[in-house]
Amino acid sequence: MTSVAELLPTSTETHMQTIKKVLNSSVVLVEDERGVERVLLGKGIGFGQKAGTEIEATAGDRVFVSLDDADHRNLVELLAQIPAEFVELTRAIVADAEGEGLELDAHIYLALTDHLHFAAERQRRGLLVANRLAWEMRTVYPAHYEVGVRAVARVNARLAIELPDEEAANVAFHLVNAEVGKTGVDSLRVVQLIRAITTIVSNTSNVRVDRRDLNSSRFVTHLQFFAERFFAGxxxxxxxxxxxxxxxxxxxRAVASAERVRAFVLKEHESTLPNEEVAFLALHIARASPE
Incomplete structure (x- = not known):
């Protein structure tokens, strides 16, 4: 799915800019002396401000410039519709993720802010959607998932709502997809493929995936890298x-189980797994099997 807008951070240098529009108390649209429009994100940055006044972006603010006119209009429209508290929540969650060593692309601010707002609206309307891949996200992307757990707690405390624990997996999805260097990796497709393979292996061998077991954990890790290689060609x-x-x-028996996976991939993805991939999968199935 194409994001609403693609964002890039501008230079870290600070300079005076003129406010064109206050989107909310944490987001303003500005223009510099060259006529370049930017979006500034910062706690209280738009409070009491109005169009035509000058403002300086400090080191603590996130400064973005949109890539084209269509994206710019969509970005401005979206951020103008979302309350400032969601922008501030996203900033806190991103800071937490970066503190864990995750390097995230700028578009996380738009995607996650939009998601948190939508999730809160669903909860308030009683429209709860279960994430059936929560276990896989927790197992395959533990660092991202833990940030998601803290994010859910932060959102619930700030908004006085009760998002389900599984919402942590949704936050983790956005973090994984926004990681710098992982362009093109779709975490949803990765975990869906992992889930399908573990189901096949569980039904055709004596492997029972348990993240507390070392060999089982190694098996899931192998599947993660396999799935990422598969979708990256x-x-x-x-x-x-x-x-x-x-x-x-x-x-x-392990090879027979791996062959079932090869048949599944051929049927569902119209791709034939080479013998080497099947062999390594069989090796991990054998290793994860109880003696």
Missing amino acids: RLLTSEDDFLFNSLSERYP
Whole structure:
């Protein structure tokens, strides 16, 4: 899904700019002396301000410039409709994530602010939607999920609402998708594929995925990297089938289970997994199987 707008941080240098529009108490639209329009995010930055006055972006403010006119209009319209408290919540959550070492693209401010606002509105209307991939997110992306857990607590305390615990997985989705260096990685497709594979493996072998078990945890980690390679088109392949043939003799049940996964991927994604990928999957299935 295409985001409403793509944002990029401007220079960290501070300079005076003229306010064109106050979107809310935490967001203002400004213009510099060259006529370049920017969006400034900062707690209370728009409070008591009005169009035509000058303002200076400080080091603590987030400054963004939109990429094109269409995106700019959408961005301004969206932020003008969302209460300032959601922008401030997003800033706090992003700061928490960055404190955990996550490097996030600027578009997280728009995507997460929009999501939090929508989630709060759903809760207030009693329209709760269960995230059936919460377990997979917690297992595959534990650092992102923990930030999500704290985010839910922060939102509930600030807004006096009760978002479900599973909402942490939704926050984690946005964090994963906004990570710098992971462009093109769709965390939803990744965890959906992982879930499908673990279901197949559980039904065709004696592996029971339990994140408290070391071998099981290694198995899920392997699936994470496999899924990311799969959707990025970087599957492992080799002309040497020694590992695949050896495992077929030594661990026939694990290989049979991996073959079921190969059949599933072919049917659902119209892609044939090479023997090397099937061999490594079988190896992890065998390793995660109780002796």
